[in-house]
Amino acid sequence: MTDLVTWAELGGSLAAIGGAAYARHAHPAAYWSTVGLPISAARLLASYTSTMDACGLTVEPPRWRALAIRATTRREVRPAPPRRGLIRPTSTGLRVRLRLAPGQEPADVAASAERLRHAWGVHAVYIRDIKPGVVELRLVGFDVLRKVRMPRRTPADHLRVPVALREDATAFVRDYRAVPHELVLGATLSGKSMYLRNLLTKLAAQPVALVGIDCKRGVELAPFAARFSVLATDPDQAAELLPVLVKEMEDRYDLIKSRQGIAPGTLEEEITSDIWGLPDAERPAPIVLFIDEVAELFLVSARKEEERRDEMVTQLIRLAQLGRAAGIYLEVCGQRFGAELGKGATMLRAQLTGRVCHRVNDEASAKMALGDIAPEAVYAACAIAAELPGLAVVGDTSGGWSRIRTPYLSLADAAATCRETAHLAPDVPRLTSFRPYAPPVPVDGSGPVTVPLPVAE
Structure with missing residues (x-):
């Protein structure tokens, strides 16, 4: 016993x-x-x-x-x-x-x-x-990036959304008011699309006009077309859209100028230099422009396309330089973004304050994203393993950097969220003609739509 x-x-x-x-x-x-x-x-x-x-x-x-x-x-x-x-x-x-x-x-x-x-x-x-x-x-106490669980209480506000989890167990918040434009780099299957997917679904629940340029025939952004105000799926459509956005930005600057209040008796709180100082009834809706695979806008196959490319790059640079005050923000994604893309590439990259670098195929790509703002983060980005999709290094112009990882979000769930929030898309008259076609939600055909009623004898 x-x-x-x-x-x-x-x-x-x-x-x-x-x-x-x-x-x-x-x-x-x-x-x-x-x-x-x-x-x-x-x-x-x-x-x-x-x-x-x-x-x-x-x-x-x-x-x-x-x-x-x-x-x-x-x-x-x-x-x-x-x-x-x-x-x-x-x-x-x-x-x-x-x-x-x-x-x-x-x-x-x-x-x-x-x-x-x-x-x-x-x-x-x-x-x-x-x-x-x-x-x-x-x-x-443990590696929180191995299995991402977002904190229950995350700071969210207008144009300020939690997207990923930092390595110190706090939420990484994408704040467009503080960091208006961002560059997201990453190789194939690095988790760049997952980051974009999480960001889109968070912004879809806010009164923000979403504009997309996806030159891969829309394979990345087309599932979310119900929530987009504009979706261009090839360089020709992008060439038509960008001048319209520039004109919208100029009109917003005219509105700001008319409300600045240059008269001597104007109150200080009525003087503004951006749309956020305008009255609520007159303030236009903010616009977030998503560009997936930005290299497709720079690459040309014939000399006759170079003029169109130069015009698009010039318009993107103008939006990056002047768009913040007009409430127009850029989210630029790609695999590489260096001077080899052509004229204007480095100038546009310099205007993108936020930097997110996923796993890359070479050190040069990491330097394109982080080398000019946080050189120490380049080695951390090169050390990301392929077994950890979604893991990235985020840096800013202050020189600070940290590792983040986005939670998994299925394409079906993200598309369903965009369909449910389609009514929140604000009305931007200049962009109405570019509204993408969103197919209707299929109806389950297992039974009749309406219950038949018996005929009274």
Whole structure:
């Protein structure tokens, strides 16, 4: 009987260990909430002072405190670590705020992030500057980009939509008011279409005019035609559309100019330099222009097409330079976007503030997207594996960058969302003639549409 109990206890222990190992691999979020979080929190509390000392993040205490310690306890005065706040657990990690000692800066803590990660047994440690003298440590317990789960509470507003998940478990928000134009690069099957799909469905739920140029005969954007105000599927249609957008932009500038209020008695709140300062009743709807495979607009096969190409590139550059104030925003996608495309390519790329680089086939493509704004991010983009579609490196003109990954969204679900939100497409009179044809939703033919009624005798 004793042997049976012993074997039962041993089997139970092995089963628990095996279950924990399986949960850590298959369900990392559940493993972190039940096992990883208590262990990491205990490590942090038990080794906080010694870890900070080993990382060189301790300073000598003030002289008055050292004298008080010697007078009251007669023990050795040790360097003091940054004052630690309360530990706040999350579904993906831990958060704790530190008050830096005089003479310290956030860069000192950021330089020790890798050491802190190993000391406390977490997946990653990120540092965020809260206010002068206070930083927040964001401890991530597992690889959140392996299986993307967007946060429940994501900041969403007009022209500000969450699209992907950052590696620090926060949402990557595409804010058109702050970053009006964006370049999205990526090789075939890198997840570029998934990023575009998520962005389209989020914008479809807002009163925004969506305009598409898909020179691959519309294979990428045609499923969402019900929500698009305009959809050009070849260079000839794009050549007709772009001058109309430029004329729309010029008309909006005339409207802004007429409402600027140059008279001496005009109130300050009535003076504006963009459409967002106009009254709600007069403000035109914002327009987001999606260009899929931008290289198709630059490539020509005959000399007679070069003039058309130069005109389209010039109009795109004008929209990128002047479109923000008129409420016209660009989302340019492609596999490569360098000077070899032709005249005007680098000038247009310079106007695209936001940069998103998925997996690319060569280092030169990554440099086209990130080399001029965040050189360190080029190597991170080249290290993206083919087994992780949707993983990308996002950078901005401030030099900062981070890894993101878009959640999976099926084409059928995205198309259904666009059909359901088709009524939200705002009316832009100049674009009415370009409205794409959206086929009606098929009706299930398994039964009659109407129930037949018997004829009264």
